[in-house]
Every structure is written in structure tokens, then in C-alpha cells.
Amino acid sequence: MKIVNLGESNSVLNRFVAELRDVNIQKDSMRFRRNIERIGEIMAYEISKDFTYSTKGIQSPLGIAPMNTPDDSVVISTILRAGLPYHQGFLSYLDNAENAFVSAYRKYKDRLNFDIHIEYIASPRLTDKTLIITDPMLATGSSMELAYEALRTKGHPAHIHVASIIASKQAIEYIQRKMPDDITTVWVAAIDDELDDHSYIVPGLGDAGDLSYGEKE
Ligand SMILES: O=P(O)(O)OC[C@H]1O[C@H](OP(=O)(O)OP(=O)(O)O)[C@H](O)[C@@H]1O
Ligand SMILES: O=c1cc[nH]c(=O)[nH]1
Numbered sequence: 001m002k003i004v005n006l007g008e009s010n011s012v013l014n015r016f017v018a019e020l021r022d023v024n025i026q027k028d029s030m031r032f033r034r035n036i037e038r039i040g041e042i043m044a045y046e047i048s049k050d051f052t053y054s055t056k057g058i059q060s061p062l063g064i065a066p067m068n069t070p071d072d073s074v075v076i077s078t079i080l081r082a083g084l085p086y087h088q089g090f091l092s093y094l095d096n097a098e099n100a101f102v103s104a105y106r107k108y109k110d111r112l113n114f115d116i117h118i119e120y121i122a123s124p125r126l127t128d129k130t131l132i133i134t135d136p137m138l139a140t141g142s143s144m145e146l147a148y149e150a151l152r153t154k155g156h157p158a159h160i161h162v163a164s165i166i167a168s169k170q171a172i173e174y175i176q177r178k179m180p181d182d183i184t185t186v187w188v189a190a191i192d193d194e195l196d197d198h199s200y201i202v203p204g205l206g207d208a209g210d211l212s213y214g215e216k217e
């Protein structure tokens with residue numbers, strides 16, 4: 001399985017991730033959501049380099065221009081809630097993609113233990129398509145695994161791109177075990193070493209869903 005950490009090379013991407021992490025800047029939820037969206041735009045551009053291209057003759061007012069354009073049938077999927085601004089960033093660049101949505105949330109049994117519940121899926125047929133699963137946080141990797149299993153009921157994609165902003169080392173290893181090795185590529189902007197007792201990424205950024213949309217009851 002190919003793992004691509006875009007944060008390893010210097011670019012403005014790292015400033016956007018730094019702003020997401022920054023305890024003062026992240027209080028501005030509009031900026032927080034917009035930074036997630038901007039990272040989605042950058043990742044869509046990077047992932048698009050992996051698509052299959054063919055040359056088409058494009059009629060301009062003055063002649064025919066040979067243009068290499070992508071042929072993939074792309075489905076952008078996301079995991080509610082924190083995935084929403086990320087999804088929007090992907091869709092800004094891959095504007096002719098189809099879209100899928102899965103809900104996943106942690107239901108706490110007590111202070112430290114939780115199950116992940118999937119209650120909603122809306123997806124087109126996925127067979128032979130390029131599936132991008134977007135979620136800004138990969139902590140344990142369980143939400144991604146369960147979302148993938150839910151999406152698999154909609155067909156067998158030709159390729160899967162898992163796109164995340166911050167992943168834990170543990171989640172990367174988990175995804176490598178749980179997702180099909182031959183067709184999956186994982187894209188991240190940062191890999192952090194640790195999870196805390198509540199399975200939050202350390203240093204991470206906190207709770208991406210709450211920072212985007214407010215605390216839930
Ligand atoms: O890798 P995991 O351990 O499964 O954790 C990662 C999940 O946690 C966040 O969502 P959360 O469950 O907080 O829902 P929210 O977006 O509604 O806040 C995040 O967007 C992932 O979906
Ligand atoms: O660190 C984490 C873990 C789960 N969900 C988040 O938003 N952040």
C-alpha cells in the first residue's frame with residue numbers, strides 16, 4: 001500500500017495544517033473550516049496526478065488544442081461531520097465527480113470506551129470507479145474502516161484513495177491491515193506519533209467535528 005505524506009515537503013500546505021493545530025487560530029471556526037477546505041483542494045490536485053489521462057482535441061475559437069485530461073470516474077466520499085468542509089475542497093477541484101456520504105460517530109460506553117456507529121449511507125454505484133474517501137482525522141482508523149465496509153456494499157472500486165489531514169502512526173498501520181493493499185493509496189498531510197487515553201491524536205488538533213461545527217450534546 002502506498003502511503004504519501006505531503007507534509008514531508010515544504011509547501012503552504014504546512015501553514016494550513018499549522019493553523020488547524022494552533023490553539024488560538026483554531027478558535028475561529030470559519031477559518032478552521034476554510035483551512036480544511038483548502039487542504040482538500042491541494043490534496044485533490046495531488047491525487048489527480050495519479051488518474052489515467054488521454055489526449056482529447058479541444059475546439060477553441062481558433063483551432064483544436066490537444067489536451068491531456070483525466071478519464072477516471074471519480075466518487076468523492078466523506079464521513080460526517082468533520083469530513084464536510086474537506087469534501088467541499090475536493091469537490092471544488094474535481095467538480096464533475098459523483099459524491100457519497102457516510103455517517104460515523106463515537107458512541108461512548110463510559111469515559112474512555114466507545115463503539116463507532118454507522119447509521120447513514122448515500123452513495124452511487126462504485127464498481128470500477130476511483131473512490132476517494134475523505135476524513136480529516138485518522139485516529140484509531142476504525143471510522144475509516146467501517147465507512148469503507150459500508151461503501152463496499154455499493155460495488156468494487158478500481159482504486160481507493162484514503163485522504164486524511166492528520167493521521168496517527170497507529171491508524172496508518174491499521175489501515176494497511178484492513179484495506180485492500182493492491183488498490184489503496186493513503187494520502188496525509190501529517191503523521192503524529194501518539195493517541196491519548198480517549199483515542200485522540202497527540203499533538204493532533206483536538207476534535208475536528210466540534211471545531212468545525214460546535215460541541216454536541
Ligand atoms: O480514526 P477514529 O478513531 O475512528 O477517529 C477519527 C474519526 O473521528 C472524527 O469524527 P468524530 O467521530 O469525532 O465525529 P464528528 O466529525 O461528528 O465530530 C474524525 O472525523 C473521524 O471520522
Ligand atoms: O484526534 C482526534 C480523534 C478523533 N476525532 C478528532 O476529531 N480528533
Ligand SMILES: [Mg+2]
Binds near residue numbers: 082207208209210
Ligand atoms: Mg468529533
